[in-house]
Amino acid sequence: MNYLDSLYWIHERNKFGIKPGVKRMQWMLAKLNNPQFKINGIHVGGTNGKGSTVAYIRSALVNNDYQVGTFTSPFIETFNERISLNGHPISDDELVNLVQIVKPVSEALEVETDLGTATEFEIITTMMFVYFGEINPVDFVIVEAGLGVKNDSTNVFNPILTILTSIGLDHTDILGDSYVDIAKDKGAIVKPNTPIIYAVKNDEALKVIRHNAKMNDAKAIELDRDITVVSEGDEFTYRYKNYELETLVLNMLGEHQKENAALAITALLELNEAGSVDLDFNKMIDGIESVTWSGRIERVKDQPLMIIDGAHNNESVEALIDTIKDYYHLEQVDILFSAVKGKPVNEMLEQLMPITQNLYITEFDFPKAMTKEDISNEINFEQKELVDDYASFIENYSGHALIITGSLYFISEVKAKVNF
Structure with a gap:
């Protein structure tokens, strides 16, 4: 073999x-x-x-x-x-x-x-x-x-x-x-x-x-x-x-x-x-x-600011939000979100809403991944948009700050497909 x-x-x-x-x-x-x-x-x-x-x-x-x-x-x-x-x-x-x-x-x-x-x-x-x-x-x-x-x-x-x-x-x-x-x-x-x-x-x-x-x-x-x-x-x-x-x-x-x-x-x-x-x-x-740990509140780009984080439950989303506020002093950011089945997606997204300017929802290739439509049904938010090709979206993003989060498996896929 x-x-x-x-x-x-x-x-x-x-x-x-x-x-x-x-x-x-x-x-x-x-x-x-x-x-x-x-x-x-x-x-x-x-x-x-x-x-x-x-x-x-x-x-x-x-x-x-x-x-x-x-x-x-x-x-x-x-x-x-x-x-x-x-x-x-x-x-x-x-x-x-x-x-x-x-x-x-x-x-x-x-x-x-x-x-x-x-x-x-x-x-x-x-x-x-x-x-x-x-x-x-x-x-x-x-x-x-x-x-x-x-x-x-x-x-x-x-x-x-x-x-x-x-x-x-x-x-x-x-x-x-x-x-x-x-x-x-x-x-x-x-x-x-x-x-x-x-x-x-x-x-x-x-x-x-x-x-x-x-x-x-x-x-x-x-x-x-x-x-x-x-x-x-x-x-x-x-x-x-x-x-x-x-x-x-x-x-x-x-x-x-x-x-x-x-x-x-x-x-x-x-x-x-x-x-x-x-x-x-x-x-x-x-x-x-000196420790760095890939995919954990990792700053991958400065202009525009992009941070990837594998937050995949309520506690880790809370830690992400606190860090965005306390260390980056940002009140509003754009979120690119995807998740796997079995996670408290509604609660995770509800937590993120106060800091979210635009919510972009996508899906990725993984056996347990949720469809973007199912994720979208979990949250009522005016400024939300479904994204088919997340790699192209990230590469062409021109806002002020983008947080890519929702699943460690999603983060792994993003890092494999996008050259930051």
């Missing part, structure tokens, strides 16, 4: 959809000598902020000369970035090799068990564990959970530390439609005698996480209780225990990014205190401050 054959085979698993549960993963990994138990892994879950938090930890560790693997989703620019080493995607040849290892095992799963066919996400997750557990062992692997935690494909290893970045109402059709339901699912990231660092704002969800930590004898480290973030314009001060880090300035914009960075710093300090790492704090801070 060549690279394109390998990608086609992986993507073909998409038709099997989302099938919660870890039994297929456990079966396949057992056939592959359980590589998931051979990694020094950090598990990162949450509704929003996972990717950024992974990036902060990875950058700080790499800056301290550690070899760091990461597993993230979805991809923004290249499929291979989902499995990365020191911030660089694995090569095409490495991906082909991984498919050749995992494909026979996934085929045996179908023949030898009644567990059904492995999904795309299960295949990629298995490939990641094989890569970092067998083929290319590293000092640390930072594993971002996919959908929820309890029944997620990543929930099959024994982490040295866990992080829960947030709990919001997303994927409610699968995880449940209340904060408590979602907290019970994502709270499964808490493991026995393993530190859990979390940022949970909803009181009911917070009770669930605190209870899980207590039941598991897990050291619970909570934002706004144990960790303090004092924001002062672009800068912020971080406090935890006897640590105080002042005048931190991130490349990543938004108050939410200061909180994500605070979780990452806490994780690093905990690893340092446990003797798992030996950190130069200046290198750690330099690494965190």
